[in-house]
Amino acid sequence: MDNLKEECLRFILENAPDVLQSVTFNDLCLNCLAIITESDDLRHVPERKVYDAVIKWAEEECAERDIKDTAQNKRDVLGEALYNVRFAHIEEEFLFGKICSDKILNSDDIVDLINHRRNKIPLLSDKLNTRKRFGQDLHRIYRIGRVHNQRLEIPEDAGISFQSSADVHLFGFGSFCTAAEPSGVSVKVYEEHVCLLDTFKTLAESQPDSPHIGDVMFDKPIKIRAGKTYTVVELSNKPKAYLLKNGIPKATNKDVTIVFSNTSKGGYTNTNRGQIPYLIISLK
Known part of the structure; x- marks a missing residue:
């Protein structure tokens, strides 16, 4: 039993x-x-x-x-x-x-x-648990080169495609902050040509190691199957203040390799420049 x-x-x-x-x-x-x-x-x-x-x-x-x-x-x-x-x-x-x-x-x-x-003061209450759950073993898979401060006058679609060498879960992605707060994006995620997600999300607060970028977290992770092509597309609610240049086409983390590729849905974003500087995935 x-x-x-x-x-x-x-x-x-x-x-x-x-x-x-x-x-x-x-x-x-x-x-x-x-x-x-x-x-x-x-x-x-x-x-x-x-x-x-x-x-x-x-x-x-x-x-x-x-x-x-x-x-x-x-x-x-x-x-x-x-x-x-x-x-x-x-x-x-x-x-x-x-x-x-x-x-x-x-x-x-x-x-x-x-x-x-x-x-940054330690919690006084013994009831408030600061321990992270083991299941939240999330990794940022960067395709980022250098961040440039360049205001884009008109919001437009930005997208990037990718394939994974192993089955993983996609929890979200990184999005550059807009010129005015709060920053938010309309999000679509595709598996091949099928739309898996169509929603609007507000960016999380940027962190010290990535001051111009906020996490966009999905309500539910998306299963990423090895060898299939997935595409993340965002449309910001306000003009973006930053973009990346000299992006990398491939990134490896713990024996999982993510290969980025251009998409017709990408607008001005491609493997070398633009938006969506990283993916947030769980390798478990």
């Missing part, structure tokens, strides 16, 4: 994006919810989606108990399971926007997270 439980849990963790969004997830008992969300092996799912699933479960639990789904009641039905969400690893825009407006965390937790994120 223990082996069966372990196999079930392994299946759930490896298929977390589908499981967390399923209707049956809301039917789990609190103990099962806690076991799943506390695991470091929860794979291929952004932490904000773990939060969404936990809050949806709490709302359903409040309805089951015939009580209002207030912030306090949701905290009560979740108990310590609320802190299985790795709040320290959620994008700032979502953390200080959606989560703060939900009022699901108390004021001390919010101040703690602000000091940790903005001022």
Whole structure:
């Protein structure tokens, strides 16, 4: 029986994006919810989606108990399971926007997270987990040469195609910041000629090692199959302020090679210059 439980849990963790969004997830008992969300092996799912699933479960639990789904009641039905969400690893825009407006965390937790994120002060609360999940072993596969400050007056499509030497998961890509904030892009991803994704995304905050670039993270990773051609196309909401030149056509990371190629959907972007400086992939 223990082996069966372990196999079930392994299946759930490896298929977390589908499981967390399923209707049956809301039917789990609190103990099962806690076991799943506390695991470091929860794979291929952004932490904000773990939060969404936990809050949806709490709302359903409040309805089951015939009580209002207030912030306090949701905290009560979740108990310590609320802190299985790795709040320290959620994008700032979502953390200080959606989560703060939900009022699901108390004021001390919010101040703690602000000091940790903005001022690099260690978290005071033992409940707030700073450990990254093993499943979020993400890599930036750069095709970047040199970054140039060059304002583009009119937003237009920018795209790049690529093939992988092995099966991987595409979690997103890098996008240069626009001349005015906030930066956002319309995104399409194709497998050969089939559109797999058509959405709009806001860029995450740029990091010190890439000050002019923000991550564009998908709600759900895209399975990239070896040998097939995939194309990422973006259209920014405002004129871009930067582009790359002297790009590289091939990059290798841990025995996985990504080969970039030009696309008719690319506009002014090609393997040598333009936008989309890197892909964000998981090698697992």
